[in-house]
Amino acid sequence: MPLLTVSQINRYLASKIGGDKILQNILVKGEISNFVHHIRTGHFYFSVKDEVSSMKAVMFKTAHHNLKFMPEDGMSAVFSCDVKVYETGGYYQLVVKDIIPEGAGKQSVALDQLKKKLAAEGLFDQSAKQSLPHMPKKIGAVTSLTGAAIQDIIRVLSRRYPICELYAVDAQVQGESAPDSICRGLMCADNAGCDVIIVGRGGGSAEDLSAFNTEKVARAIYACKTPVISAVGHEVDFTLADLAADMRAPTPSAAAEQAVPDIRTIMEQIDALEKSCHREAEKCISKAEDSLKALSSALSAQSPENRLKLMQQQLSTLESRNSSAFEAILSRLDSRLNENIARLDSLSPLKVLERGYSLVYSGEKLVRSKNELAVGDSVQLRFHEGGASAEIKEVW
């Protein structure tokens, strides 16, 4: 037999009970007793009992700060809770997440179930929400035409967007016939060519919200082809109507604000559009001016005066090129002449004669070979200085 510690047993029981789905996320009905609001921790400690037995319960500060009432001894209620083991103390208790007072509790549970059912059908899906038109022409209002709500709506619309048309459908918002009346009003507005529909009632939290928590009203809102804004006039509670609507507003005035743009904003938009008109037109004109300038300067470049000027320029350029070319040729010729003179000088026979050679002429002809001579021929000799005549005596 294993030897166990107390902690081990408590831990085992904690995991056992904590893992049991039957004991988690449950609704427990009972009466509150021995209620203590623990000052230091801020938690609620109490017992939940019925005629026969009782159970310890705790509601932590984080859970009860949303509670709209203070629990007290003798209060009958439904507790939304988990059963947990308090390991240190070795006892089990209800860890309460919400307290729904009896009476209101029954309705609330039914409403909760209805909410879950409609949610499962997709009535509250974000993807099903229609977006509101930016500038609605016709606004439908389904509410009591003798109530404050319609006056609020008219006041806001007149101030913000007087260009719209209001289609006000009278509907009872309280009492037994209210749900049917609201449904018919919605259908009426939906078929009247409205761009957006506001459905709701005036403020005053004491008023009954139940018509807006009925299944038929939620379905009627969901069925509207026109975007619907709910304005049930309650800051905190979300009714089924709010959840099914495309947009929720806390009050009818707020709904009217959401339904239409502000005329001042529209005026600013018009001004901005007008300014863009000016700017864009000016851009077009300056662009046209630019291309005109470019064309006219291209044109004046082609004028006769300009061409003449251009040709004169070309002529003077050619002239100067011509004369410089001529001068270059001249100087080149000059240097070549000097070169030739120098070469001529070095090749001159007179230079050779200077060195002691003589030239022999037969008549006008320079004698280069003995074959040109015969004995007895008369020849002329030419020296560096002067000349002489001679007769050929012998040829060899």
Add this chain to the structure above:
Amino acid sequence: MEEKITFEENMKKLSAVVAELSKGEIPLEKAVELYGEGVRLAAVCKKQLSEAQIKITEDGGFAAPENNYD
């Protein structure tokens, strides 16, 4: 004639004129024409807004459903 065209339609037209003008690649003559149209539309829109008076239609046919229902 302008009264027949709704404010929303005029606003749409004005936006279209500005969009057309902003394209840039349009002939000058067309730009001048569009500009004139834009200025005219802006004036009409402003006039329509400033003279607007909310129009209320009441439908009380279903105010008391228990009387004509059931």
